[in-house]
Every structure is written in C-alpha cells, then in structure tokens.
Amino acid sequence: MHTFVRSGLLAATALSFGLPGLSETALAAEAQAAAAPAAEQAGEDDVGARGDVIIVTARRRQEAAQAVPLAISVIKADSVESTGNFNIVRLQQLAPTLQVYTSNPRNTSVNIRGLGAPFGLTSDGFEQGVGIYVDDVYNARVAAATFDFLDIAxxxxxxxxxGTLYGKNTTAGAINITSNQPTFTYEGRAELTVGNLAFKQGKVAVSGPLSDTVAIRLAGAITSRRGTIYNVTSQQFINAQDNLGLRAQLLWKPSDTLALTLSGDYSAQDPECCGTVYVRTGLTQRALNRQYAARVAAANAATPGRNYAVPSTNPYDRLTDLDSNLNAGNKIGGVSFKANWELGTGSLTSITAWRFWDWKPENDRDFTGLSIVARSQNPSQQNQYSQEFRYNYESDAVDFVVGLFGFKQRIDTQGTEQQGADAALWSLSPSTSPTNIANIPATLAGLTATNTQYLKSDSAALFGQASWKVTPELTIQPGVRLNYDKKEGFYQRVVTTGAGVVIPSCAPSATTGNAVLTAQCGIYQPQLTTPSASAWNFTYDFNVNYKFARDVLGYVTFAKSFKTLGINQNGLPLDANNQPDLSTSTVRPESVLHFEAGLKTQFLNRRATFNLSAFITDIKDFQATVNGGQFGTVRGYLANAEKVRSQGIEADFKIVASDRFTAYANGAYTDAKYKRFTNAPCPPELSGGTFYAVGVTPDLSLAGIPGSLSPRACDISGQALPGVSKWAFSYGAEYNVPAKLLDKDGQIYFGVDGNYRSSWNSNASPSRYTVVDAYALTNFRAGFRGEGLDIFAWVRNAFDTNFMDLLQVAPGNVGLIAGQPGDPRTFGGTVKFSF
Known part of the structure; x- marks a missing residue:
C-alpha cells in the first residue's frame, strides 16, 4: 500500500514539474489576499515598507502580528522549507524558546520556556502543557509533532x-499550524529534494474550483532517508526517516458569508527506529561488581568464547549493537468539519473533529547487545473527538471571543516486556557458586510482564477573552476560562515466568524463603489499578497594552492558569510491602501564576522589527517525572514537585535592509528551576545502593562511590529543570542579486542560518552523567528563484558538529548512559515549481 502511494506521489510531483505556464507563486497571492482585510482593519500603517504584512490568527481572528500583545514567533512556509525544518522537532532551530526532545514519536516532549510536558516520560495519563493545533483542531498526542509539515502556510x-483563547489546556503556550486552503483559482506546487544519506523528499499540492461555489485542495508528501546509526547486529542502518502524508480539503461557499470546509488527513511512518549508541558510564552506589564493566566481564565469562564489547566507545562513530527488534510504526490522521458564518460585525465558527493515533513500537530497553530485556513494546490505539463553538465579535470599541470546547478521548495499550538469557547475570547479586540464582539463566529468562491498560478522558471548557479599546492607544484585555476534566484509567500487569507460570503476588508473605520468586519480583510485579479523578478549574488572565507611537506597542500580562490533573497509567511505585502505592495513582493539577511584559517595535521605515519580552512563571504542584531504577518501572511515573519557576528574557530582531538583503536574530535566556522539590528521585550517582534507614540524614558526598548507602529521595530544590538550555539563539541572513535563468527573470541568492543551545541536563533529576554539551549548528544554501521557480543547493550542519539530541540512563543502576547523536553534515538540492 505504502509503495503504491509513494510511487503515485513521486509521479504526481514529476508531472507537476512538467506543467507549462508557470506564473507567480500562488502562495504569495493567497497570502496577500488574506492580508488585505486584516491590514485594512489594522490601518495602512501596519503594512511594511515592502507592502507585506504578517497575518496571524493567534487571537482567533486575522490581524497583524505586530498588533498582537503577546510573545509570538511566526514562521512562514518559505522559511520552514528553505531551512529544512520540516516538522516541529526541527522547528526549534528557528524558535529558540521552543524545546523538543524525542527518543521515539510517542516519547516526545514539546516545551516552551522549559514548561509544558514532564521530561522523558511515556504515559497517557497527563496533559501536554503546549497545545498543538492544526487548522484549529487540537492534537492530543504529541506524536503528531514528528510528522512532516504538509502544505502549510x-x-x-x-x-x-x-487558555482563555484555546480550547484545551495550554499552560506554557500553543503551536498554531495553518495549512493552505482550497482556492477558486487553479494553482499548484511541487517540490523535490534529494541529498546524501539517500535522502528523498517529494511534495505536491493542487487546488482549484469544482464549481462556482465548491473548491478542492489535495496535497501529499513523502520523506525517506537512510538511518544515521549502523547496527552491527542487524547489519542495518537504524533511526531512518520514512514518512508519508496525505491531505484533502473540500470547501463549499454557498454565499459570501458562509464557508464550510471538510478536511481529511493521513500520515504514516514505518522506520527501523529508535535506537541508541553507547555514550559513557558513570559510577553509581551499587556494588562495584554489579556495575557495567563488571557485569559485561561476567557475561563474557559465563559464555565461553563470547567476548562482548560495544562496537565503539565514541558515540560519534554512530555504531550500535542492539539485539532486540526496533520499530516505530506510527499512523495518525482524522477528519474535521469547519463551518464559518459571517454575521455582520461578528462570526460564528464550529469545528467538529475526529482523530486517531495507532502506535506499534519495538524497543531495546537495555541499550546493549546483550539479551537483558529481550522484548519491550507498548502498542497503543487512540481515538479522540472534539467539538468547538466560537463566536468572534469586532467593533470600534470592543472585540471579544467566546467559545465552548468539548473533548473525549480513549487510549488502549497492550504492552509486553520480557527478560532475556543474560538478565539474571546482569540484574541479580553475583556469586561464585554455580548454584546461585544469578548464574542460572532460567531464573529470569522468559520472565514476561504483559500490560493491559486503557484511559478514558473527558474535558469541557467555557472560555472567552475581550479587548476594550479605552482610547485609540490603550486597550484592556481580560479573559476567563471554566474547565472540567475527568480521567478514568485501568492498568493490569500480569507476570509470568519463562515456564509460563503466572506469579499471583509479590507480597512478603509470598516471597519469603523463595529466592527465585524474590528475584523475579524484583524485576516485574503484578499490579492492578483503576485510577480515577475529576476536577473543576477556574482561571483568568488580564492584559493591558498601550501604543506609545505608531510602531511601538507595549504590554503587560498577568495570568492565573492551570494544567489539569493526571493519573499514572504505566504502573505505580511499590510500598514497603512490595505492593503498588495507591496514593500515587493520581497527580494534582498544576497551578500557574504568570507575569509578562513586552515591547513590540518597528523602525527604519518599518524595515526593521525588534520585539522584547520578559516573563516569570511560578508553578505550584508541578507535574514532574520520577524514574525508578528497576526494569519494570524504568519509564517512571508522575509526581508533584512543590514549586517550579521559569523566568527569562526573549528578543526577536528582523531587518529588510533592502530588496537585496534580509537578516534575523532571535535569542532567549531561560532560567527554569525547581524552587522546591524535596522528595525527588535521586540521580544515578546517588542510586543503586541499600537505602538509608528511615529518618537518617544521607551523606550526599558519597555520590558515585560504589557500595555506599543511597538516599530514599533527594532534595533537588534550586536545580535546573531537565531539557532546558539557559541560552538559545537562532540567526539567518540572505543576500541576492538580479539574474536570469531559463529565460526567467529572478535572483541568485545565498543564505545562511544557524542556532546555538547552551548545555542542558537530560535526566529527570539533574545528573553529572547526563549533561548534554552546548553546540552550534550552521547551514548554508545557494540558488536561483524566479517566476514560479526556486532551485537551490543546501548543506546543513555544515561544519559537521558533533552533538547529542538526547541522553538516557539505562535501567538497573549499572551506570550505563546511552544516547542519540544529532544529524551529521547533510547536503543536497531542492527544486520547487508553482503554477
């Protein structure tokens, strides 16, 4: 099926290249048409020196970006395409305040200013704090972030x-993606890119009328690329790209005041992904003979003739030896129906949507070529339904938006995790006695945890925001939101031995005197939990903005917001009786207090734009990741940190010096810390040993000393949040000269763009072993653009900088750190046509 669709898309792209009569880019014409009413509303002064204006829908209506009193980054389609940032994961290279970290599509964190999602947690029971919207439709699963942008504007x-403008929780911000819409003039575009690593990408979109009142738009995209890591075990390159996307939109305009749009989309990925490489080891407090080097030596000694060693200790050799199957099968799609009815000074909008997500993974959770965790997979199926009604009113004195949002979601997951032949020797206390259970592979080999779970989530919200224009310069903008959430979960883990015998209990009464059962229960424990919780929340914000001059807008904002409650869906930590701690089933909502001040300016006859914002965000009951050291709980669970603060300054600058030269520079300073987290998980260097007795103050100077006692919990107050770079910058510039190619007038141009991120920590509790070093990336492009034609060559990560996308702590407290290296230097060429 995929092969047929891919062949069809490539053929359509090639056919589009051959179409005659190429004329001015349709996207530009459409953008100008959309900009006209908003520019007129904002006043002629809002149109720049070159006659262009950036139109946004951030406040659910079309208006000039510089007139919106909030911090917003607007990235146009041509910038996305020219810089090669074709999904949200890559978009952070253009938006410094955006951080996206992913070990696979499901386990992806999208954060703004360090806030949004618990870092490094695979769970369905919590909400994203950064809402992702595509054409006004909320995407509940962040897995959508890993797909290619498809025909976006x-x-x-x-x-x-x-939260007072967007239907679902948006504690930290929102990513609002707008696609190109059907048109009543015939137009189309095609794009073909090839590069090293067997990179191939094709995009095609066509639009036009079916009648005087009906228009259609069809779009498709494919991306494939060889993986960047070579697995010496499977003799395959892994972590490849293999994306397919399709979208169809049908627009019916029976009158000038009514527009009905039916949209459907489907995207699929099927790469051999997502694997890691050896990065380093660091000593934990586990006994030295139970740490990585000793366990590898013991595994070799136990199997005569085996001389296991990682294929390279240099992660940038990009070699691995993972022995479990890898897969990241990922399908997502849906249908939406949008109705927009103009009612004089107002408009009524209805958006009805259904979306699905189908996730079929296979992982190697021990990060080695030894058979420790032989199988690890948690396939999931999601269905979500949403309905939003929104009314926009505009007048000379007052504008307002009021909306009603309903959301229903169900996720079913069927998980399997199984221990391999080397598990006993790796995980249990070693002994020279051949009868010791650690030396008997059957102790753990085949031990299997089978997980069945589901989540039911219902949400409803009434929200609104008004803008009172007190004077032509002064506007007061209050907003409110009333929200209700209910979550119901089910989680059952059935544990069976390698012989297929079910382990009914791991309580002390069952394990006392049974060394084998005790060892097995130390890996997987049977569980049955049915968490359920609901909550009402009332939140608000208040914005005051003042136009000091024609091109100078200042604003201040205060917001009291929230992120709704969560439930732990992937198993619970154990109490003193080795039973699930039911008190951790639910997680309290986050309570957010946010202060922000900003300045938006234009000068040099509006050829230059400079925007500045400063913010402080305090969160009480921050939903944080807690990772356990056992194989069965390595994915962690959610808990509340007492208080978190994120504060910083952001600046955005752009200049159109002339028709020949443009440049931009954006920067962000983000100081995101746990203000108070006294019961946090300990980092690897303080884990693995026997626990201190209850009430005894631990000696933290013994970090990384094998055989030392380990704290039951750590106080990480004052430490930085994981995944956040304190400094982040992006920049770009382009210069062109007039030229002619193939009898077409145009420009030869040269562009450069780049980004920098300072160091950050990749563990839930910051560790000395999981510091990701600072890095800077630089990209170049050069080409010709003319009437309906753009052809250019590009090189990304031009200086072949070595950097890490993510570091992960291996389970078992053995001190192994694995990682996913970022892309090496890539290069290629792109041809784009429009008609």
Whole structure:
C-alpha cells in the first residue's frame, strides 16, 4: 500500500514539474489576499515598507502580528522549507524558546520556556502543557509533532498561557499550524529534494474550483532517508526517516458569508527506529561488581568464547549493537468539519473533529547487545473527538471571543516486556557458586510482564477573552476560562515466568524463603489499578497594552492558569510491602501564576522589527517525572514537585535592509528551576545502593562511590529543570542579486542560518552523567528563484558538529548512559515549481 502511494506521489510531483505556464507563486497571492482585510482593519500603517504584512490568527481572528500583545514567533512556509525544518522537532532551530526532545514519536516532549510536558516520560495519563493545533483542531498526542509539515502556510509559536483563547489546556503556550486552503483559482506546487544519506523528499499540492461555489485542495508528501546509526547486529542502518502524508480539503461557499470546509488527513511512518549508541558510564552506589564493566566481564565469562564489547566507545562513530527488534510504526490522521458564518460585525465558527493515533513500537530497553530485556513494546490505539463553538465579535470599541470546547478521548495499550538469557547475570547479586540464582539463566529468562491498560478522558471548557479599546492607544484585555476534566484509567500487569507460570503476588508473605520468586519480583510485579479523578478549574488572565507611537506597542500580562490533573497509567511505585502505592495513582493539577511584559517595535521605515519580552512563571504542584531504577518501572511515573519557576528574557530582531538583503536574530535566556522539590528521585550517582534507614540524614558526598548507602529521595530544590538550555539563539541572513535563468527573470541568492543551545541536563533529576554539551549548528544554501521557480543547493550542519539530541540512563543502576547523536553534515538540492 505504502509503495503504491509513494510511487503515485513521486509521479504526481514529476508531472507537476512538467506543467507549462508557470506564473507567480500562488502562495504569495493567497497570502496577500488574506492580508488585505486584516491590514485594512489594522490601518495602512501596519503594512511594511515592502507592502507585506504578517497575518496571524493567534487571537482567533486575522490581524497583524505586530498588533498582537503577546510573545509570538511566526514562521512562514518559505522559511520552514528553505531551512529544512520540516516538522516541529526541527522547528526549534528557528524558535529558540521552543524545546523538543524525542527518543521515539510517542516519547516526545514539546516545551516552551522549559514548561509544558514532564521530561522523558511515556504515559497517557497527563496533559501536554503546549497545545498543538492544526487548522484549529487540537492534537492530543504529541506524536503528531514528528510528522512532516504538509502544505502549510505558516506556524505560530505562542509563548505563555493561552487558555482563555484555546480550547484545551495550554499552560506554557500553543503551536498554531495553518495549512493552505482550497482556492477558486487553479494553482499548484511541487517540490523535490534529494541529498546524501539517500535522502528523498517529494511534495505536491493542487487546488482549484469544482464549481462556482465548491473548491478542492489535495496535497501529499513523502520523506525517506537512510538511518544515521549502523547496527552491527542487524547489519542495518537504524533511526531512518520514512514518512508519508496525505491531505484533502473540500470547501463549499454557498454565499459570501458562509464557508464550510471538510478536511481529511493521513500520515504514516514505518522506520527501523529508535535506537541508541553507547555514550559513557558513570559510577553509581551499587556494588562495584554489579556495575557495567563488571557485569559485561561476567557475561563474557559465563559464555565461553563470547567476548562482548560495544562496537565503539565514541558515540560519534554512530555504531550500535542492539539485539532486540526496533520499530516505530506510527499512523495518525482524522477528519474535521469547519463551518464559518459571517454575521455582520461578528462570526460564528464550529469545528467538529475526529482523530486517531495507532502506535506499534519495538524497543531495546537495555541499550546493549546483550539479551537483558529481550522484548519491550507498548502498542497503543487512540481515538479522540472534539467539538468547538466560537463566536468572534469586532467593533470600534470592543472585540471579544467566546467559545465552548468539548473533548473525549480513549487510549488502549497492550504492552509486553520480557527478560532475556543474560538478565539474571546482569540484574541479580553475583556469586561464585554455580548454584546461585544469578548464574542460572532460567531464573529470569522468559520472565514476561504483559500490560493491559486503557484511559478514558473527558474535558469541557467555557472560555472567552475581550479587548476594550479605552482610547485609540490603550486597550484592556481580560479573559476567563471554566474547565472540567475527568480521567478514568485501568492498568493490569500480569507476570509470568519463562515456564509460563503466572506469579499471583509479590507480597512478603509470598516471597519469603523463595529466592527465585524474590528475584523475579524484583524485576516485574503484578499490579492492578483503576485510577480515577475529576476536577473543576477556574482561571483568568488580564492584559493591558498601550501604543506609545505608531510602531511601538507595549504590554503587560498577568495570568492565573492551570494544567489539569493526571493519573499514572504505566504502573505505580511499590510500598514497603512490595505492593503498588495507591496514593500515587493520581497527580494534582498544576497551578500557574504568570507575569509578562513586552515591547513590540518597528523602525527604519518599518524595515526593521525588534520585539522584547520578559516573563516569570511560578508553578505550584508541578507535574514532574520520577524514574525508578528497576526494569519494570524504568519509564517512571508522575509526581508533584512543590514549586517550579521559569523566568527569562526573549528578543526577536528582523531587518529588510533592502530588496537585496534580509537578516534575523532571535535569542532567549531561560532560567527554569525547581524552587522546591524535596522528595525527588535521586540521580544515578546517588542510586543503586541499600537505602538509608528511615529518618537518617544521607551523606550526599558519597555520590558515585560504589557500595555506599543511597538516599530514599533527594532534595533537588534550586536545580535546573531537565531539557532546558539557559541560552538559545537562532540567526539567518540572505543576500541576492538580479539574474536570469531559463529565460526567467529572478535572483541568485545565498543564505545562511544557524542556532546555538547552551548545555542542558537530560535526566529527570539533574545528573553529572547526563549533561548534554552546548553546540552550534550552521547551514548554508545557494540558488536561483524566479517566476514560479526556486532551485537551490543546501548543506546543513555544515561544519559537521558533533552533538547529542538526547541522553538516557539505562535501567538497573549499572551506570550505563546511552544516547542519540544529532544529524551529521547533510547536503543536497531542492527544486520547487508553482503554477
């Protein structure tokens, strides 16, 4: 099926290249048409020196970006395409305040200003704090972030709480993606890119009328690329790209005041992904003979003739030896129906949507070529339904938006995790006695945890925001939101031995005197939990903005926001009786207080734009990741940290010096810390040993000393949040000269763009072993663009900088750190046509 669709898309792309009569880019014409009413509303002064204006829908209506009193990054389609940032994961290279970290599509964190999602947690029971919207439809699963952008017009990254304008929780911000819409004039575009690593990408879109009142738009995209890591075990390159996307939109305009749009989309990925490489080891407090080097030596000694060693200790050799199957099968799609009815000074909008997500993974959770965790997979199926009604009113004195949002979601998951032949020797206390259970592979080999779970989530919200224009310069903008959430979960883990015998209990009464059962229960424990919780929340924000001059807008914002309650869906930590601690079943909502001040300016006859914002966000009961050291709980669970603060300053600058030269520079300073987290998980260097007795103050100077006692919990107050770079910058410039190619007038151009991120920590509790070093990436492009034609060559990560996308702590407290290296230097060429 995929092969047939891919062949069809490639053929359509090639056919589009051959179409005659190429004329001015349709996207530009459409953008100008959309900009006209908004520019007129904002006043002629809002149109720049070159006659262009950036139109956004951040406040659920079309308006000039510089007139919106909030921190917003607007990334146009041409910027996305020219810089090669074709999904949200890559978009962070253009938006410094955006952080996206992913070990696979499901385990992806999208954060703004360090806030949004618990870092490094695979769970369905919590909400994203950064809402992802595509054509006004909320995408509940962040897995959508890993797909290619498909025929988009622009991406808006809204920073700070947006709950009084957006239907679902948006504690930290929103990513608002707008696709190109059907048109009543015939137009189309095609794009073909090839590069090293067997990179191939094709995109095609066509649009036009079916009648005087009906128009259609069809779009498709494919991306494939060889993996960047070579697995010496499977003799395959892994972590490849293999994306397919399709979209169809049908627009019916029976009158000038009514527009009905039916949209459907489907995207699929099927790469051999997502694997890691050996990065380093660091000593934990586990006994030295139970740490990585000793366990590898013991595994070799136990199997005569085996001389296991990682294929390279240099992660940038990009070699691995993972022995479990890898897969990241990922399908997502849906249908939406949008009705927009103009009612004089107002408009009524209805958006009805259904979306699905189908996830079929296979992983190697021990990060080695030894058979420790032989199988690890948690396939999931999600269905979500949403309905939003929104009314926009505009007048000379007052504008307002009021909306009603309903959401229903169900996720079913069927998980399997199984221990391999080397598990006993790796995980249990070693002994020279051949009768010791650690030396008997059957102790753990085949031990299997089979997980069945589901989540039911219902949400409803009434929200609104008004803009009172007190004077032509002064506007007061209050907003409110009333929200209800209910979550019901089910989780059952059935544990069976390698002989297929079910382990009914791991309570002390069952394990006392049974060394084998005790060892097995130390890996997997049977569990049955049915968490359920509901909550009402009332939140609000208040914005005051003042136009000091024609091109100078200042604003201040206060917001009291929230992120709704969560439930732990992947198993619970154990109590003193080795039973699930039911008190951790639910997680309290986050309570957010946000302050922000900003300045938006234009000068040099509006050829230059400079925007500045400063913010402080305090979160009480921050939903944080807690990782356990056992194989069965390595994915962790959710808990509340007492208080978190994120504060910083952001600056965005752009200049159109002339028709020949443009440049931009964006920067962000983000200081995101746990203000108070006294019961946090300990980092690897303080884990693995026997626990201190209850009430005894631990000696933290013994970090990384094998055989030392380990704290039961750690106080990480004052430490930085994981995944956040304190400094982040992006920049770009382009210069062109007039030229002619193939009898077409145009420009030869040269562009450069790049980004920098300072060091950050990749563990839930910051560790000395999981510091990701600072890095800077630089990209170049050069080509010709003319009437309906753009052809250019590009090189990304031009200086072949070595950097890490993510570091992960291996389970078992053995001190192994694995990672996913970022892309090496890539290069290629792109041809784009429009008609």
């Amino acid at each position: 622009q991406v808006e990254v809204l920073r700070g709480p947006q």
